[in-house]
Amino acid sequence: MKRLQDQGKACFYWDYDTSYIRDGNTNSAGLFMNRNLKVFRNDMPADWQYNTLLSTPGTEVTRRIIGTASDIVQVKLIPELLGSLPTVPPEEAHHTAVILVDENLIVPLLTSLPGDIGDINITMGYPLKMTGVYSLVKHIFNLQRNASAERNEILFSRREVIDILRHPLIADVSGDEEKSISAEIISGNLFRIPTGFLCKTRLMEAVFRKSSTPSEFSDYLTNILEIVSLGGSGDDQEDPDSLMQRKLRNEFIHSALKTISRLEPVAESQAVTFRIDTYIRILDKILRNQSVPFTGEPLSGIQIMGFLETRALDFRNIIMLSVNEGALPSVSTGSSFIPYSIREAFGLPVINHQESLYAYHFFRLLHRAENVTFVYNSDSSGMRTGEMSRFLTQMKYARLISPETVTLKFDLRTSSPENPEIEKTDMHRERLLRLYSGDQARSMLSPTAINTWLNCRMRFYYRYISGLKEPDQISQEIDHAVFGQVLHRIMKEIYSGTPGKEITPDYIDTLSGDTEFLAGLIDQTVDSIYGQDLRRPESGNDIIIKDILLAYLRRILAADRYISPFAMVGTEKEYRFLLPLVSEGTELRIRRGGSIDRIDRAGGRLRIVDYKTGEVASRIASLDDLFADDRKKEFDGWLQTLLYCEAFLSNNPAEAVRPSVYRVKELIDAKPDDALKIKEDKNSEWILEDYRTVRETFMAGITGVVASIFSSGEPIRMTKTLSKCNYCPYRGLCRR
Template sequence: MEKFLELVAQDLYDKLGEKLSSAHVIFPSRRAHLHFNYYLSRLIQKPLWTPRYASIEDFFRELSSFHPADTLLLNYLLYKEYKKIIHSEESFSSFYSFGTILLADFDNVDKYLVNPDQLYTNLKDLKEIEKNFDYLTPEQREALSSYWNTFSKIKTDKQHHLFFLQLWENLADIYHSFKDTLRKDGIAYNGMMARDIIEKIKNNHPPAFPSEKYIFIGFNALTRCEEELFLFLHQQKKALFYWDYDEYYLSHPHHEAGYFLKTYIKKFPNQLKEDHDKNFSVSQKNIHVYAIPSVTGQAKILSSLLPPLLQPETERWDKTVIVLPDEQLLLPVLYSLPEEVQNVNITMGYPVRFSATAGLIKLYLELYRHACKKTEDRNVFYYKYVCDILSHPLVKTCTGNDSQEILSSILTENKIYIPAKELHKNDLLTHLFSLPASPPELPGHLMKLCQLLPADEENSLHDIEKETLYVLYTTLVKFKNLLQKIEETFSADLMIRLVLQLVQPLTLPFEGEPLKGMQIMGLLETRTLDFDNVIILSVNEGILPKNIPPASFIPYNLRKGFGLPTIEHQDAIFAYYFYRLLQRASNIHLTYNCENNKDGLPNEISRYLLQLKYESHLTIQEHPVSYPITFPEKRNIEIQKTETIRQILKKYYGEGNDALSPSAISHYLMCPLRFYFHHIAGLKETEEIEEEADDLILGIIFHGAMEKLYRFFINKELPNNDLKTLLKNKQLIPQTVRNQFAEYFKHHNGKTSSDQIFLQGKNLIVYNVVCKYIKKVIEEDLTNHSSFTLQAVEKECNATFKVNELNIRLTGKMDRIDCLEDGTIRIIDYKTGISKEKKESIEKLFNEKINHHWIQMLIYTLMWKEKHPGQTIYP
C-alpha cells in the first residue's frame, strides 16, 4: 500500500516537476523531510535540487524579525515587569514556578489570538473564582502558594479571593508591559513571534514570502496563528495543502480523531484525490492485542513478535516501527530486541537523564540541597547522600579503592554526619564533596565535575557516557553564560530546579541510518509516516492519551470560551495520531499493562483500543499473557553434626579458649538453627548504618550511661547523699547520655564528642526515655531498698562447668552486683524492655515457652555461685 508521503511526493512531482525545487515545504516536525526526500528520490529521472524544508515552528521564526529567547531569561524579564506593576517584594526564586505557568498562558494567548484585555477582565469577574480555587490543580496551587508569601499571612477565604482578583486585574498590564520590554530587546517567545506576523498581515504589512509555492503537509490541530497564516497564503494562491486522514473517523460525527480536520479540509482543500482515504475499510488488517501484567513485560514480548515480521526486504525503514508512548520503556525495549534485528534507528534519541553521568549529577544536587554547614569553612554531609555518591558506578570506576575505603569506614564507625575533609581523598572526591560558594556558581562547579570524570584508557567510559559528558558540559556552558545576563539572587533550591530542567529534555543522537532498518519512535515522531508493521506499547489510559491537563491558571470555562486548548483538544490530537498510524498498517500489535496500580485497581485500557474493539468492526485477536507462578517446595533445614562441626564446638571446651555466653545458650534453647548459623557457621547480619536508635541501641546506651554514673559508688554504702545529689543534678545525667550517644554513633571527632551529636526524631525520644529510666533506677535505690554496698558494675565473670565429662566454659557480663546488709548477693540485670513473667520453679524455665531473660539470670547465678561458694544469691 502506498504511504502518505509517497502519495504527496508523487502528486507534487506530477504538478510541479522541476519547479518543486523553488517551493517551500512545511511539515509539523523537522524529521519528516528526510522521509519525504526518500520517496521523492525514487521518482525523479535526473538530478533535482531539493525544495526548502522547515517545520512550522522554524517557518514562523524565519518570517519573524525577533530572535527566540531562552525560557529562563523570559521568566526573569517577566518577573521584573511583575515587580514593577504589582510592587511586590517577592524573590525571583519564589516567583519562578508561578512565572513558568504564566509564560505558558501568555504563549497560548498569543498563539490563539486571544484579546488579553477581554480575557483577564472576564477572569477577574468569573464567579468560579469568587467562590473558590477548585479549578486549580495541586501543582498550580503549589506554584501560587510558593510565590505568594502573602497567602500565609491572609487568614480568611474572603481575603484570599480579594488578593487573587487584585493580581489578575493587573495581568493584562503585565502582559503588555512584558511584551514591550521584549520588543525593545528584539527577542520573543514563539507565540509572540507568531502573533506579530499575523498582526502584520492583518495590517497589510505582511513579511516577505519569496517562494513560489508554500506546501503544508500532514497537519492536524492548528493554532489560530497557523490557521490565519494558511488562510493568507491560500488567498494569495501560493499554498498547497496535503491532509492525511481516513474516511472511517472523518465521516463519524463524534469521532475525536477527525475533530480538527473536518473544518480544515473545507477551508483548505486537500490536493490528494479522495480515493486515498478509505484504508480502514478496504485494507486487510491483522490486529493483535496483548494484556500483559507488567510494564517491562511489554518489552519482553518483542522477542516473539518481531522475528516473523523481519523478512529480508525489511531493511526498508518504512516496514516496521515500535512506538513508545511511554519513553521509560526505551531501555527495556533495547535490551529485549531479538538478534534477528540487525539495524535499528532510534529517532526519539537516548534521554540523557537515563545516563550514569546525569544520575551522578542528580545525586550531587541532592547532597548540595541537604548539606549541613557547621562553620563558615566546614561542611558536614548526611551519610545517605555520601554513600549514594560513593556507590555510584562512575565514582567507583574513577576513584579506585578510595571510595570503597571511605564506605567501609562509614559503615564500621557508624558515621551519620561526615565532615567534608574526611572525604577529600583525590581530585574527583574533593570536588564531589565540596560546595559552590554561591548558587549561581553551581553550573561552573558541575562543568568542572564533567571535566574530572576521566576518559583515558585506564578508566575508559562507555561511548554513551563520553557523549553525555560532552552534551552536559556544552549545555552548562550556555546556562552559565545566560546567568550572567540576569542580575538577580538565586536560591539553592531554584538553581537545583533549573539544572534538573536543563537535563530533562536533553537527548543523545542515538540514531542509526534513518532510512534503513527498524524504527523506534515516540508517538509524536510518527506524524506523516506510515509503516506496514506497527507495534505500540503501553496502550493504557493515562498514557495514551495522557490525562494531564494543560498547565494554566486560566479556568477551563474561559479556556473553552476563548478558544484556548483544553484537555479535549489534547485527547483529539492523540486520537488522530493513533488512528492515522494504523490506517495504512497491515500488521498491528498493541500491548497494555493489565496489572493492578498503586490503588489496587487494574490499569485501565486506553479508550482508543476500546473504540477499535467495539466500533471499528475490525477483527481483533486478544491474547492475555500471564507468567507462570511456581512456589518452591517447602524444605526443613537440617544440619548434620559432622566431624567438622564437632571440631568447631571444641573451642568452647577442651583445647579451645572461647566460652559460651548466656545469650548463646538462649539462642540454642530457643532455636538451635540460629545457634548454628551464628556461633558455628559464623554468619552475621549485614552491617548497616544505624542512624536511629532502636530497642537494642536503647539498651546499649542505657547500660553504658548507668556504668559511667554508678562506677563512682563502687564499694560505697548506698543510698547516700552523693546518690541524692546525682538525682538532683540536671546536667550530669543528660550529658552522660549524650556522651553515650556520641560514642555509639562515632561522632567523637573533636574534643567534646557530644557536641557533634544530632538528637532529633526517634533519637531524641530515645534520649529522653534513657534519662527517664536512669532517674527511675536512682529513685528505686533511694526509696525502695535498705542500705546495700555496690560491689561492681559491668562485672565480667567466667566459670567452667563439667557436663558429660566435658569442661564447658561460660562467660558473661553482669550489669550490677550489690551486697545487702545480711550478706546476700543481689545480681541485677537491667532490662529496658517488658518482662513481667514470673517462674514458680526451675523446671518451668525449660518446659514452657523459653524466656531468655530468666535463662540469662539463672546462668549468672550459677557462675557467681561457682566462683563464690557458700554465698547466698538473690537474682
Template sequence: MKSEEPFDRFYFWGDMLLRDFDEVDKYMVNAQLMFKDLSKLKELDETFDFLTEEQKEFLKGFWVSFEEKPAGSKEEFLKVWRKLPKVYAAFVKSLKKEKLGYEGMIHKEVAEKVMAKGILGKNEKGDQYIFAGFNALTKAEENIISYFVGEGANCYWDIDAYYMDDKWQEAGQFFRQYKNHPVLSRTFEEAPANFKSAEKEIKLTGVPQRIGQAKLVGQALSENLPPADQVEKTVIVLPDESMLLPILHSLPPELSDVNVTMGYPLRNTPLYNLLDLLIDMQLQRKGNYFSHRQVTAILAHAYILALEKEEAQKIRYSIITANRIYIEQEELQREGTLLQDLFQLVPPEEASVYLLQIVKTLGASFNDSQSFDREYAFHFHRHLSRLHEVLHDTGKHPDWRGFQKLFRQVVISQKIPFTGEPLKGLQVMGVLETRNLDFENVFVLSLNEGMLPSAARQGSYIPHSIRRAYQLPTHDHQDAMYAYLFYRLQQRAKKISLYYNTEPDIIGNGEMSRFVQQLVYESGLPIAHHVLHNAVQINAIEPVTVEKSAETMELLRKYIKDGSDPEQKRELSPSALNDFIECKLRFYFKHLARLREADEVEEDLDARVFGNLLHDVVFWFYQELAKEGDGLIEKAAFKDWEHRIDRLIDKAFIALYRLPLDKKVTYEGQRIVVRTIVKEFMARIIQHDRAHAPFTIEALEEKFTVPVAVGQLEVMLGGKIDRVDSKSGTIRIIDYKTGKDELGVESIASLFDREGKRNKAAFQTMLYAYLYYKDRKVEARLTPGLMNRKNLFESTYTFGHSLGRGKDKRTIDDARQYFDDFEFLLNETLADLYNSESPFDQTTNLKTCNWCSYKEICRR
C-alpha cells in the same frame, strides 16, 4: 511586574507564561484582546463583534462568575490577568529591539508578512512548492500554507478513508476541517483505503508489569529475526520514554544496528540522580558536616563506583559500621580523586560552577562504550551552563533550596533528543518521531490510558473556556493529534504487535488505551488478543531444614574447648542459646552460616542504640564510684550524681557519633529525647541503689567463661555480665533492660520451652548466675534480676525474678537451689545442639517468626 515571588518560584510561572505567549502567537490570537478583563460583560458584546456567538458564549461562561465582586483566588487571577497585556507587549518589544524572537513570535510574523504578500517577491525561477505530511496546523501554519496553495503550491495529506470518512474518528478531525477550508479544500482527493484493505496481521498482548512488555518484544524479535537487509522496516514505538533502556537491554544481540530517535527525559538518567544527590547533600549540610544519607548514596552511585571503587567502598563501609550520622567534609576528601571535587563545601552562589565541574570530569571519563552517558553529560553541561549564565547575568543567586527547585524545573521539562539514522537498522522511536514514516513491522508498547493519549498536560494561565473561545488547542486537540499518529503508523503496516500493561502501577492504571479499544471494537479487523498472567503460586511452602552434615558439625566445633582453630574460637552466649531454643534454624542462619542483615546507619535512635547508650553511661558511672570508694558504694557516693550523669551522657554521645572531643555536644531533635530518657532511667537506678547502699561492686561488664561437659565434649559457655554486687552475704547478678522484658518466670523448665511463653531475659540472668557461680565458686546467696524499663518505674519494684504463679509465686533470691534443674535442662539443650541426627529445623511457634530477620527465606 513587581512581585515578591523569588526567582526560583517565579520560574514555574515564567515558563508557563512563555508557553502561553508562544501558543497565542502561533494561533495568531490578538493578545491585547484575549488578555482583557471582561468581568464587565457589557464590553464583551461591544468590543468582540468579530467572534461568533458560540465563541462569545464560551467567554461569557467564564467571565460571568466574575461579575459580582470577585474575591480569593478569582481576585488573584484578575490581578495577574490585567497585567498580562502589558507584560506581553513589553516582552515582545524588548525581544524585537534585540532582534530576537521565540518560535510563536517568528511564525506569526512570517504568516503576517505572507498574508500581506510581503515575503515572496516574484517566483521568477518558477519553483514548485510542495507541502506534505502535515496534520494539526497552527493558525500561522494554516495561513502560510493556504497562501502558497493559493499561489499554486501542491499539498499532500497522508490520510486514510477509515478515519477520514467517519466523523466520529478523532484521527481525521483536522483533515475534515481542512477539507472544508476555502483554499486548502482543493488539495484533497479521495482518501485511499489502506487501513482496512491492506493485508495485516494484528496482535494485541496484555502483559503484567511494564518491563514484561520489553521482554516479550525481545523474545518476538529473536524468534523472528528480521533479515539483515530488511531490519530497517521494523520499528519499536515507545509512548513511555522510560521504557527505552529496558527495550535496549532486551533486544537480541544479533541486532547490531539499532537506531534510537526519541526524546529521553533527562530526569530518568543516572546523572540526574547523582547531581540531585549532590545538591541535596549541600542543602542538608550542617556547617562542615554532611549527612550520611546523601554521602553513602553518592558513594554507592554507579558512576562513582566505576571511577573510585576502592576508596568509595572503604569510606562507605566505615560510615556504616561506625553508625556515623554526620561526617566532616575533610574526612571525605581524597586528594587527586573525584571524591575531592564531590565533597566540597560549596556556597550556593557557586552551585552551578560546582556541578559543571563534576559533569565535565565525569563526561571526560566516559569511554566509547558509554555513548549514552556521554550524551547525558553533554546535555547536562548545556543546561547547567545556561542556568549559570542566567544567574550570573541577573546577579540573583538563590540559596541551595532555591537552586534545587530551579535545577529540577529545568531538568523536568528537558529531553535528550536522540536522533538515529532512519534508513538503517532497527528503529526505536517515540510516537511523535514516527510522523511520515512507514514500517512493515510495527511494535507499539505501553498502550495504556495515560500513556497514549498522554495524560500529561502542560499548565497554562489561559482558562479552558477562553482557549475554546479563541480556538487555542485544548486537550481534545492533543488527543486527536495522537489518534492520527496511532492510526497512520498502522495504515500501511503488515505486522502490528501492540502491548499494554495489565497491572496498575505508579505510571499507568492498568487500563487499555481507548485508541486500542476503538481499534478492537470499531475497525472490524481480526485482532489476536492475548492476556498473559503470572501463574498463581499454589505450591505449598516447603519447610526449610538444615541437616547436620560433617561441614556443619565442623562449624559447631568453634564452641568446643580446644576443639577448633584459635582464630575461630567462640563462647556460646546466652543470646545464641536463646536463639537455639526458640528456633534451631535461626541459630544456624545467625551463628553458623552467619547470614547478616544489610548494614545501614541507624539514624533513628532505635531501641538498640538507646540500650547501648544506657549501658555505657551506667557502666562508667559505677566504674567511677567503685574506683573512688575502692569497690564500696556508700549512700554519700551518689550526692553529685546529676552532674556526673550529664558529663557521662555527653561522653556516650561523643563516642557513639564520633563527635569532636574539644567541642560542646549539641542536643537537638531526637537526641534531646534520648538524653532525657537515659537520664530518667539513670535517676531511677540510682534511687534504688542509694536505698540499697552500702554495697560492694564485684564485677562490671566482666566476661565469665565456663566449660560445660556434654558427653565427651566440653562446650564453652560465656557472657558479659552488666553488674555483680554484694551486700550482707547476697550477691546480685544484674542486667539492665530497656526493652519489654519482664521479671516473672513460670518455671525453670519454661526457660527451655521451645513452644510456650518463655522469659528470655530471665534465662540470660540465670545463665549468668550459673556462670558466675561456676567461675568464682562462691558460697553466698545468688540473686539474679533485672533493672528493666517495665518494672523499674513502678512503686512496687523489688530486685529479682519471681518464680511460679498464684499462691506458689516466690522470688528467686538464691538461684543455687535451682541450678540442678537448670543444669540438667541446659545439658539436654547442648546435647541436642551437638547431636548430628537432630537437624536445624524451623520453630512451630509462628509468633517467634514475627520479628525474625530470616522471614523472607522461610516465607513466614
C-alpha cells in the same frame, strides 16, 4: 506554505483513510486533514489507495487489545507477542515495530527481549532522569541544599555524603582513601560531616565544597561530571560490555554538560540575580525532561521506538505498549506563559488540537499494518485509572475496525519460599568447632548465640555459621539498641567508684535527687556513643527518650534503695569458662563467656544482676522452658543470667549466687521483682535464691543445647513463630 505552492515550489501529499475523512467530525483524526485538503489540495498519484486496511481489513488482518496487570507484565509479554507473529526473514525484520507510548519502559523492555531476537534498532530518546548520571546530579543537588555552616565550617548531611560516596559513578573514580571515608563515617557515627573531615583527596575536594552562587555551582557541577567521565579502565583489554557501558555513560554526561553550559549565560548574567536554590530547581527541571537520543541502523532489525517517532512510517507488524488513557493522547502540554483562553481565542495550539494530532498519528499507523497488538495497563491503583486509551475504545465501537479484546489472567504465585529447613553438614560443624572449641578457639560461644539458636536456628546459621553480620550502623535517633547501651553505661558509671564500699540509702537518695547530675550523665553517655564530633541534631524524639531514661534510672535506683545497704562487687566484668561435652564421640571443650552487668552483695547473698529493657518472663514453669526449641524470646534474659551465675561460680566455687534480672520497664514498685520464680504446681512457686540448687539441671540442659549446636545431624529450621521475623535482619534471605 500556500504561497510556495502557488509559486509551484511546493507539493503536498496527504495520507489518510476515507473512514475518518468521510465521517467528518466524528473522528478527530480527520480534523486537520479535512482543513489541509481544502487549503492545499492533494498531490498524491491518482491511483493512491485511500481505502486502507484501517477501514477495509481483509481476513489477513488481526488486531488485538490486551489488558495487563502491570507495566512489567507488558514488557514481559513481548517475547510471546513477537513469537506469535508470522515468521519473517531477518532482512525483513524492520517491518516489525515495538512502540513504547511510555518511553520509561525502554530499560525493562531491553532486558525482556529474547536472546535470539537478532538485530534491533532503537529510534527514541532515553530519558536522562532514568540514568545514573542524573541520580548522581540529584544527590549533588541535595548535598548543596542541605549543607549548613557552623563555626566557620561547612557541614554536610550524612545521608547525602554516603549516597555520593557509594554512587557507582563516584566509586569508579575513587581510590582506597575515598572508600575508607564512608566506613569511618559509619563507624564514627557521624551525622553532620565537616568539609575538613571529607576533603582528604582531590576528588573529595572537588565534590565536598559548598557553592554560593549559581555561576560557582555551574563550574562545580561541570568539574565533577568531567572527573566522573574519566572513570573506567579505558585500556585496550577492556571487555566490549564495559566499553559500551562507559561510552553510554559518557554520552549521558555529555548531554547533561550541554544543558549546564546552555544555562551558563543565565548563571553568570549580571542583569538577573537569583539564589542558588532557584538555579538548582531550573536545572533540575530541564534535566528531568531531557532525553538522550539513541542512533541506529534504521533498516536493520526490529524497530523499537517512541510513539511520535512513528510519524509517516508504515509497519506490517506493530506491538504498542502503554496504550492507556492519559498516555495516548498525551495530556501534558508544552510549557507556555500564554493562558489557555488566549491561546484558544487566537487559534494557537491547545490541548484539543493535541488530541487530534495524536488521533491522526494513531489511526494512520493502522493504514497498512497487518498484525497489530495494543497492550495497556489495567492496574487502577494509586493515581492510575487503568483505562485503555480513548482511541482503543473508539476502535472497539467502530463498525469497520473490530479488534479482539483479551484480558490476561495470571496464575499468580508468590515467589517460591526458601526451604524452611536445611541440614547441618560436617562442613558447618567444622566451622563451628574452629570458632568455639578448644583452648585456641577464636571466639566464645556467648549467651546471645545460644539464645539465637533456641529462638530460630536459621538465624543462628546466618549469623554464626555463615558469618553474615548485620551492617555496622547506628540510626540518627536514639533507637532501642542505643537506649539499652546508654542505660548500661550509665549504671556502670554511677557505681564505678564504689567497689567494696557500702552503698547506703542516703547515698542513693542523693544520687536520685540530683537531676542535673543524672541528666548530665545521660547527655555525656549519648554523646560518647555517637562520637565526640557527632554534631547530631537533637530531635524531639531524643528529648522524650532522655526523659524516659531519667525515669528508668530513678526506678533502678529506687529498687537499689530497697535492698540497700549493699556492696558493689563489680560492674561489666568479663567471665570465661570451658564447657566440656561429648559430641559425636569426640570430647569437646567449648569456650563460653560473657560480660556480667553487675555483681553485688546484699543481705549476705551475692547477686548476679542483668539490666533488661526488653521483655523478660517474670516466672518459668520449669528450667526446661529455657531450653525448648523455637521457644519464646522472653526466656533469653534468664538463660543469660543463669549462664553468668555458672561462669562466676566456675571461677569462685564456694559462693552462693542469686540470679537477678532488673526488668526495667516493670520496676514500678520500689520493691524490686528481680528474682527468678519457678512454678511448683498450679498454685505455688518458689524463688531461686541460690543458683547451686538448680546448677545440675541447668548444666544438663545447657550441655544438651550446646551439643545440638555442634551436632552435624541437627536440622537448621526457620522459626514457626512469624512474629519473630518482623525485625530480623535476615528476613529478606528467608523471604518472610
